[in-house]
Amino acid sequence: MPKYVVTGGEDGQSGVNFAGDRYEPGDVVEIAKPKGLWLIDAGYLALVSKAKPAKAAKPADDTGGD
Amino acid sequence: MPTFVHGKGTAVYLDEFEMTDYFNSADVAITNDTAEVTAYGATSKSYLLGLADGTLSLSGMWTADTDATDEELHAILGSASAANITIAEAAGTIGNRATIARCDEVNYSISNPVADVSTVTADFQGTSNSGALGSMTYGVTAGVQLSTGTAIDYNALGNLAGVDAPLAASSSAGGAGLLHVPVNSISGGTTTIKVQHDSASDFSSAADLISFTAVGASAKTSEMVVCSGTVNRYIRATASTAGSSGSITFMVTFARF
Numbered sequence: 001m002p003k004y005v006v007t008g009g010e011d012g013q014s015g016v017n018f019a020g021d022r023y024e025p026g027d028v029v030e031i032a033k034p035k036g037l038w039l040i041d042a043g044y045l046a047l048v049s050k051a052k053p054a055k056a057a058k059p060a061d062d063t064g065g066d
Numbered sequence: 067m068p069t070f071v072h073g074k075g076t077a078v079y080l081d082e083f084e085m086t087d088y089f090n091s092a093d094v095a096i097t098n099d100t101a102e103v104t105a106y107g108a109t110s111k112s113y114l115l116g117l118a119d120g121t122l123s124l125s126g127m128w129t130a131d132t133d134a135t136d137e138e139l140h141a142i143l144g145s146a147s148a149a150n151i152t153i154a155e156a157a158g159t160i161g162n163r164a165t166i167a168r169c170d171e172v173n174y175s176i177s178n179p180v181a182d183v184s185t186v187t188a189d190f191q192g193t194s195n196s197g198a199l200g201s202m203t204y205g206v207t208a209g210v211q212l213s214t215g216t217a218i219d220y221n222a223l224g225n226l227a228g229v230d231a232p233l234a235a236s237s238s239a240g241g242a243g244l245l246h247v248p249v250n251s252i253s254g255g256t257t258t259i260k261v262q263h264d265s266a267s268d269f270s271s272a273a274d275l276i277s278f279t280a281v282g283a284s285a286k287t288s289e290m291v292v293c294s295g296t297v298n299r300y301i302r303a304t305a306s307t308a309g310s311s312g313s314i315t316f317m318v319t320f321a322r323f
Contacts, residue, residue: 010295014274017262038265042296044273 001030004045077157079246082286088135089126096120120192120206128184160227164319166244167206209321212303217313228302239323240294243276249315255308256280263298
């Protein structure tokens, strides 16, 4: 699966929630079907091969359910 | 049949204080100047659209209580820091509308009639020139409530309900998030409150749109944060804490530009 790094967005601080897990800037996310994913189009995720992650992949705890 | 809203359900937040119990009137006026460009030979007037503007007027009961009308309305008159104000219509339901404002207080009046209760009136001028918020487009604008303004225990914080965009589509000109924390008894760590956005209603691929400054243990605070660029269709507030006891009451509103 392609690996993407969380870029942090425009301010560099934006984490993402994906498939039930929480990822902070620098974390790496494996995405099975990246095509059309808005997080990639909007620049929140970038291919690892094109950006250096700050730390290894490790999803943080999600903040909970609705 | 239209869904009308009664004014009695309005809530008012002024910086880190909820002032709902003190006010009984909250008026908002949003205007847009026009410049006349009518020339000879015209049979009707023509105008160019000019600058947007906004004002607020709050009135209610005078009291010398701590953190209440007289103390707080006096404190912000002439303050170099503009006040953060939320007027939440039909407050208490996520998705209901709100007016969010970054304002300078320009008038504070007290009335003491011999045969009636003492009252206050405060007038505010919205300002887009808000220091660190220099990119804020409007001083007074319409937004949406992303929290209910009720207390949440430290161990029950999480993702609040999502809100769809008014036109069921993303927007592209950024926005402003406004946080008020009037009550906070969480101890043992800070509380983080964010606004997230997503193209999916289930927030299965959400990203942080706005991260407010971490709220200190037992701290009351207020903060407006602006963002630029695309705001996806669905937005929600989310909160987490490193604290180990207590609860927090916060109101988050967001306006798309």
